[in-house]
Amino acid sequence: MSVADYMTPRLVVVSPKTTISVAVELMKKNAIHRLPVMAGNRMVGLITHGIIQRAMPSQATSLSVYELNYLLTKTTVDQIMETAVQTVAATAQLETAIATMRKNKIGVLPVMTGDQVVGIITNNDILDAFLNIAGYGQPGIVTRVVVHHDHVGVIFAIGKVLERVWIL
Template identity: 70%
Template sequence: MSVADYMSTHLVIASPQTTVSAAIALMKDNQIHRLPVLDGNRLVGLITQGIIGRALPSQATSLSVYETNYILTQTTVATIMEKHVQTIAATAQLEEAIYQMRQHQIGVLPVTRETRVVGIITNNDILEAFLNISGYGEPGIVCRVRVTHDRPGVIFAIGKVLAEHHLSIQTLMVVRDQQARVIELHIASDQAAPVTQVLTAAGFTVV
């Protein structure tokens, strides 16, 4: 699963000369929370609602709403944007995007192909990817096979047993459970009993 499979290619961008008030309007109109800042085709920064919020005058100041709005219309994105932006290649695996977000405690990565920004991936995109991979929302149930002694060919063996009995798998995930592995099979609801029966008969532990 590459980043390109789940990134958003609908890019809403700002330029360094974009005013903060215009950036706020762009985010509101497009129901987003951040904008890559491009100077031509070159990524030079990132502006987010959080950055703007921190840059606004404190409510404890004596500035009026009119004065605050005037500041926003005169201040450019370049003066407050984050200039050290983490990016990720479109060809990178989704796991790498998750790792970078966790390492840098961020929720968004502009996606590049060579030096050009071609998309953006957010933590919401990654959650959507997980739901897609796990088959969430599709009809069926999850059958869990616990493998305490992992060995090459386990997944092939499970697939072979099910195929011999004309039983199919909709999606498959492998997760860690302490020292064991749990293979989660998303299967049709009406196949739950026969899947459990044939896998148990073949020596697998179905939980």
């Protein structure tokens, strides 16, 4: 299974000069937490809800609501975005995306075809893929086969056993 099979192809993006308040509003409106930052057709960064939270002053500050709102309307995405963005190829195996996300302790990967962003894959997309692969919610029987001594023909032999069971 490739990343393209489970990615979200509909992208909501922002430009580098988008204000944080507009980015937050886009995230709320689209029920998402991450936005690729695009300069024309080229991805130049990524802005996430977490990055925005870390960039905002602590609630313990003496800033008023008005001063905080002023900051949100004057700060632009390019001032706080992540520029060293991990990506994954659309043709990569789902396991590659999972390994990259785990290794880098991130929850999202922009999906690329060449140098073009064609989608985004998140933790939730991977959980959906797992449920799909496991057949969750579908009728039938899910089984696990452990092969202790792999050799040529073992899958064929398992298929023959399953064929006999199916006929019964």
